[in-house]
Amino acid sequence: MPATDTGLQLALELLGVFAFALSGGLVAVRRGLDLVGVVVLAWVAGLGGGIIRDVLIGDVPPVGISDWRLVAVAVAAGLLTFTAHGRVRVVAARTRGLRLGLVTRTVQALDAVGLAVFCVGGSVKALSLGVAPLPAVVVGVITAVGGGLLRDLLAGQVPEVLRRELYAVPALLGATGVVTAHAVGALTDLVLAGSVILVFVIRIVAVGLGLNAPTRLRTGEH
Amino acid sequence: MPATDTGLQLALELLGVFAFALSGGLVAVRRGLDLVGVVVLAWVAGLGGGIIRDVLIGDVPPVGISDWRLVAVAVAAGLLTFTAHGRVRVVAARTRGLRLGLVTRTVQALDAVGLAVFCVGGSVKALSLGVAPLPAVVVGVITAVGGGLLRDLLAGQVPEVLRRELYAVPALLGATGVVTAHAVGALTDLVLAGSVILVFVIRIVAVGLGLNAPTRLRTGEH
């Protein structure tokens, strides 16, 4: 979603939308939603963050409803989830979880790509429209976490970003890095790429180590 | 919500708002919400779709908070639901479901009117503000399903549009029809009226036949 759509940026962004949309489709299938529900949740998860971003910075209509490439990728992810889900389950059962584990890890990796691309791209887009540093950071984070948040709201579950694993923190770091670099006049393509990679790595490490943000609730306390 | 508010268009739109607002009031009463909650849910269900539409296309403040006729109709539907609900139950009990069935069918018919008017009107409004074809279709669908979606979110239930009956599909057909007609320069009053009637009929048939979009979930699979 950066202002200058180079081929790599576009490819990364489409990958991010695809990954997030898959997560939406999976949640929908698990909830027993029909085809319409699966496609809608895929669209919401893949493009909802960018839609909130565009509404907040006044760039309407949002690209999440107007850019056919983004919409097509999100809808395709929904259709794919709907079609492939039963098959994945069967294969996974036959191979004793081996391939399901592979699917899960693939989705987690894609999701980390989406998180990284969206927080960096969201901040860059905000900055390119003249938004000030603080809101540019917030907009970056919202771009990254907003889709999953809307997905969970519509599916009737407390948003994962609020209760599971370090998810918003890498996005906050990435967005802050981009905005800081911009403030000191050092927002080069190299810095952008570095920020995306950094967020991706932090997120993957957090998932791998099972890191969570601290919580107040202890068993039996509440 | 078309740009040219003829008397018939306005009447249809008010009817649609009224029908959707009734659905919001009914959900609120069944949930045991107080008078404020019933009126708020009626307003959200009746006007929420149009409010999202106007935010997405940048026409703020949205007519759903600024046009007193729309607001008055939605609030009136809320007050009516709140006042009449007990009576309807009593009458229905006395007449062995006969009149409640009549009420249900009336609400379903009104709801189909709302769906038809909103998807067509939403697309027309977007087109009249210079929005491109794809986002005009999406905005039309969101106008039609957004109110019910917000209603269900606030009432704490998974949105009906995601899990029940073919609801979004007729709206998608209607919006696509309008945008296609506009693209080929054939968006006459006749085409508009035909689109509204088509969506209405498809929806009524879907309800009557109990048609649903396909779902992946089988009993015992999950």
Place this chain on the structure above:
Amino acid sequence: MPATDTGLQLALELLGVFAFALSGGLVAVRRGLDLVGVVVLAWVAGLGGGIIRDVLIGDVPPVGISDWRLVAVAVAAGLLTFTAHGRVRVVAARTRGLRLGLVTRTVQALDAVGLAVFCVGGSVKALSLGVAPLPAVVVGVITAVGGGLLRDLLAGQVPEVLRRELYAVPALLGATGVVTAHAVGALTDLVLAGSVILVFVIRIVAVGLGLNAPTRLRTGEH
């Protein structure tokens, strides 16, 4: 949120944000959310109403993501809730509920301040941007109740404003008073202050007397 930020207005508004943000933090801690979740819910509860207001009247990016004073106060309230919650529980247990009662009453009083400041300030901001009377009233109410509503949505509970105590009504009175005064050219600082105090008093009395809006649901009826 009035256009003319005098020191008193700013102080009141920060107090309102702080109170609402505390409520968000408390809901999050009770739900067992982690540090990120607590801060996010504090931010949403404290600033969400103003963010919806700014989106509805087209003043983007909203101050809830761009004014560092507001963001800092909301985040601080979240951190405070997260840090102090365990301690408050222990102290409360030791003193047989005495101090917890004090905390609850303090939060309720702060919340009433927020409600009063936000409905008045929201309407004033809308009027100052040339918004018409009806939407200015609606925007004032949404400013006051929107944060709590989003907080409850994210926490997975039916919004309190829909089901508990007279909450929206004092906000409606306050916003209507401000807009009426503006319409007759009598919107002085005195009227503003009086409106804030009036809403505060009505809300406190409603809480004190346990007043609720009427409801249709009787035990056993449903």
